Amino acid sequence: MGSRRDSASKPADRTLADVPLEEEVVVVRMEVAGEDIEPLLERGIVPGCKVCPVRHSPAGGPTVYRVDGHLIALRRETASCLCVRSALEAAGVLDAN
Amino acid sequence: MSNGAQSASIAPAPAVASSPGHPRVALVGPPNSGKSTLFNGLTGLRQKVANYPGVTVERRSGVVVEAVGSVEVVDLPGVHSLSPRSLDQKVTRDFLTGRLEGDRQPEAVILVLDGTRLKTHLMLADPVLGLGLPTLVVLTMADELKRRGGGVDVRLLSAELGVEVALVNARDGASLEPVRRFLRALHTGGEEIRACPVVSAADATTAENVHGRALPVIDLFAERRKRARTLGRSAAFQDPRPSDITHRIDSVVLHRLWGPLVFVATIAVVFEAIFTAAVPLMDGTEALVAASGEFVARTLPESWFRSLLIDGVWAGVGSVVVFLPQILILFAFIAILEDSGYMARAAVIADRLMHRVGLQGRSFLPLLSAYACAVPAVMAARAVEDERDRIATIFVTPFMTCSARLPVYALLIAAFIPAGPLIGPLGMRAAVLMGLYALGLLAAIGTAALLKGTLLKGRPHPFVMELPPYRMPSLRSIGTRLLDRTKVFLRRAGKIILTVAVVLWVLTQVPSGPSGEPPEIGDSALGRMGQVIEPAIEPLGFDWRIGIGLVTSLAAREVIVGTLGTIYGVESEDDQSFELQAALQQDLDLGSAVAMLIFFVFALQCMSTVAVMRRETGGWMWPALQFTYMLVLAYAGAWVANALL
Ligand SMILES: Nc1nc2c(ncn2[C@@H]2O[C@H](COP(=O)(O)OP(=O)(O)OP(=O)(O)O)[C@@H](O)[C@H]2O)c(=O)[nH]1
Ligand SMILES: [Mg+2]
Numbered sequence: 104m105g106s107r108r109d110s111a112s113k114p115a116d117r118t119l120a121d122v123p124l125e126e127e128v129v130v131v132r133m134e135v136a137g138e139d140i141e142p143l144l145e146r147g148i149v150p151g152c153k154v155c156p157v158r159h160s161p162a163g164g165p166t167v168y169r170v171d172g173h174l175i176a177l178r179r180e181t182a183s184c185l186c187v188r189s190a191l192e193a194a195g196v197l198d199a200n
Numbered sequence: 201m202s203n204g205a206q207s208a209s210i211a212p213a214p215a216v217a218s219s220p221g222h223p224r225v226a227l228v229g230p231p232n233s234g235k236s237t238l239f240n241g242l243t244g245l246r247q248k249v250a251n252y253p254g255v256t257v258e259r260r261s262g263v264v265v266e267a268v269g270s271v272e273v274v275d276l277p278g279v280h281s282l283s284p285r286s287l288d289q290k291v292t293r294d295f296l297t298g299r300l301e302g303d304r305q306p307e308a309v310i311l312v313l314d315g316t317r318l319k320t321h322l323m324l325a326d327p328v329l330g331l332g333l334p335t336l337v338v339l340t341m342a343d344e345l346k347r348r349g350g351g352v353d354v355r356l357l358s359a360e361l362g363v364e365v366a367l368v369n370a371r372d373g374a375s376l377e378p379v380r381r382f383l384r385a386l387h388t389g390g391e392e393i394r395a396c397p398v399v400s401a402a403d404a405t406t407a408e409n410v411h412g413r414a415l416p417v418i419d420l421f422a423e424r425r426k427r428a429r430t431l432g433r434s435a436a437f438q439d440p441r442p443s444d445i446t447h448r449i450d451s452v453v454l455h456r457l458w459g460p461l462v463f464v465a466t467i468a469v470v471f472e473a474i475f476t477a478a479v480p481l482m483d484g485t486e487a488l489v490a491a492s493g494e495f496v497a498r499t500l501p502e503s504w505f506r507s508l509l510i511d512g513v514w515a516g517v518g519s520v521v522v523f524l525p526q527i528l529i530l531f532a533f534i535a536i537l538e539d540s541g542y543m544a545r546a547a548v549i550a551d552r553l554m555h556r557v558g559l560q561g562r563s564f565l566p567l568l569s570a571y572a573c574a575v576p577a578v579m580a581a582r583a584v585e586d587e588r589d590r591i592a593t594i595f596v597t598p599f600m601t602c603s604a605r606l607p608v609y610a611l612l613i614a615a616f617i618p619a620g621p622l623i624g625p626l627g628m629r630a631a632v633l634m635g636l637y638a639l640g641l642l643a644a645i646g647t648a649a650l651l652k653g654t655l656l657k658g659r660p661h662p663f664v665m666e667l668p669p670y671r672m673p674s675l676r677s678i679g680t681r682l683l684d685r686t687k688v689f690l691r692r693a694g695k696i697i698l699t700v701a702v703v704l705w706v707l708t709q710v711p712s713g714p715s716g717e718p719p720e721i722g723d724s725a726l727g728r729m730g731q732v733i734e735p736a737i738e739p740l741g742f743d744w745r746i747g748i749g750l751v752t753s754l755a756a757r758e759v760i761v762g763t764l765g766t767i768y769g770v771e772s773e774d775d776q777s778f779e780l781q782a783a784l785q786q787d788l789d790l791g792s793a794v795a796m797l798i799f800f801v802f803a804l805q806c807m808s809t810v811a812v813m814r815r816e817t818g819g820w821m822w823p824a825l826q827f828t829y830m831l832v833l834a835y836a837g838a839w840v841a842n843a844l845l
Contacts, residue, residue: 145281159456160454167450170320173669174664177661181664
C-alpha cells in the first residue's frame, strides 16, 4: 500500500490492467487503499500470486482473471492498482511457486 | 431468540429452533463451498442452495437424529476470514465466538472447503482451527475434483492439520457417512473430536485483529496463503484442470455481442412461454376451479353459505390460483439461472451500470433475487459490504418485479392487449410484459442513482466477484424448488386471499334489505366504502371496485385479483361462472388499464416487505420514506398514463 515509491527505479513494472489476455503475471505490489484491499487478499490475490486475464466482459465492464485456477472479475480501476511482473521474469526474482 | 432490538440492525434469524440439550455444530466455510448443500443432506431440510457466493445470509438450524443422540447443525453465511466487513459475515463470526447475548458457542465446527479450490480455501483453516473447538474438515466437490483430474490425499491433510478430514460430494447423501460419524462422536466421545492442537490461540487472535495493530493485513494474508499452499503441497493436492465447459459457456455469455443478445433472447423466450406455454396448464387449472365450483354449487342448497363459497371463496381464491402455472414457469427459469452459475456473470455484466449509479456490482445479486420475492432479497442485501450501499439496495429492491405482480400483469395484459405477434416469435403480450419488467428495473436504477447522489452519498467500492464454474442444475433441486413455491403460493391463497374474500363477501351482504335479502352491491357496506375511496382514484380512471382492490392489495399485490374476483362474483347474475377478464373490460378502458399496470409497477403493496425492511434497517424511517416515495411515483405514473392514453 502507500505511494508508488519505487515506480521510478523499476520502470519495467506494469499494472494488471495493462496485461494482455492470456499472459500470466505475478503480483508484486498492491497499491489498494485501506479496507478495500481485504476482499482481494481473502480471495488469494496477494503479493506473489499468479494472475492471468482470460476475458473482457461486454461494454468495458470488469475483466475476468484466473487466480489459482478459478475465476475472479475485477474492474479496470482495481486492476490498475496491482503492480505485476511477467511470470517468467518474476520466477527469478520472487518465489512465485 | 428475542434480542431483536439489537444495536445495528441484524435481527437473529427467527428460524432457529434450538433445543438446549443437543450439542451444536456450526458449518463454516468460504462462500459457495457447499455448506447449505451439506446442511440439507444432513438434516433433510431445504435451505436455499444456488451456484453463486453469498446465498445464505442468516443462520439456520436443523436437527440430525442419530441412534446415539441428536445433534443441532447450524448453517451459516460464507466467510473468507473471521474479521467481518458485512452483516452476513458478522452473523458467522458472532455465532462462532459465542458473542451473541444469551447464546452459547457451538460445541464443534465443521469446516467446509471446496475441494477444487483448496489452495485458497485452506487460508481459512488456521483462523477456524484457532477457535480451539473440535473440528471436522469437509472437502466438498469430490466429484468435480475427480472429473477434472485433480486430487488430494485426505490422510496426509488430516495429519498436517491434526483433525479429521473427509472428502465428499455434498450433493450425494450416501457420501456423507464420515460427517455423520463425526456428529455421533459428539455423543460417544470418539476420537474424531480431538480438539485442534496445531494452531495456537495466538494465531487466532491475530486473525481477529487484522484491523488493529499486530500484523499488517497484506502480510497476514500473504502468510496465510503461503501456509495454505504448504498444506496443499504436503497433502499432495493436485490442481484440477479449469472447467472446459465453463470456458466455452463464458465465451458466449460474456461475449461483447452475443452475451447481451443471448440474454435478451432468453428473457423473451421466458416471457413468451408465460403467455403461450402456460396456456394449457392454465386452462387445466381454470377448468378444475370451475368444475369444483359448479360441483359445490350443485350439491349445496341455495343459501347464504353457498353464496359465500361460490361468490366469495371460489371466485376470489380461484381467480388467483389460476396463475400458478405462469408463476412456476418464471420460477423454473430463475432456478436454472441461479443453480447454473449464470447469476455471477449477470452481476459482472451489470457492474458498469451499477457503478455508474453509485452502487456496488455486488448489489446486483440481491436485486436479481427480488424477481422471485422482495423479502429474501432485502435480507440478501446483508452481503453488501458498505452500510449506505446496503440501505440503497434495500430501498430499491421493491421496484424489481416480484412474482406477486405477475398475476396482476398477466390478467390485465390478457384482457387488454391483443395476442398478435410483434417481432418474429415474440408476441405483443410478452413484449408488454417485458416492458413492465424493464420499467421496474429502470425505476430501481434511477432511484438508486438519486439516493447515492443525495442521502446516501459515499465513496465507490471495488468490485471483486468470484465466478464459480457452471454446474448442471439437477432436476431434483429444480423440482423441489417448484414444489416449495407451489406450497407458498397456495398457502398465501389459502390464508390472505381466503380471509379477504370472506370479509369482502360479508361486506357485500350488509346491510340487508327489509326482508333479509342482500343489498345491491353499490349500496352494500363495501360499495359505500368504495365510494369513499373513489374520488381519490377517479383521476387515474379507476372505479370503486378497483379502489377496494387497491386497498386490499396493500396486504399483498396478488390479493387484488382475488378481490376483483369476489366483487364481480357477487355482482354477476348467474352464480355459475363469470369471466374476470370480460368483467374488467367493462370497467376499464385501455388508458385506465395501463394506468393500473403502471401503478403496480411502482407501488409498494406488500406488508411483508415493509416488515422486513423495518427489521433490516432497524427502524421505521426507511420503510416509511420508501412507501411514500413509491406511492407518489405510482400515483403520478398512473395519472400520466390515464391522461395520455
Ligand atoms: N458437484 C458438486 N456440487 C456441489 C457440491 N456441494 C455443493 N455443490 C454446488 O455448489 C453450489 C454452492 O452450494 P451451496 O450449498 O449453496 O454453498 P454455500 O456454501 O451454502 O454458499 P453460501 O451460502 O453462498 O455461503 C451449488 O450449486 C451446489 O449445488 C458437491 O459436493 N459437488
Ligand atoms: Mg449457503
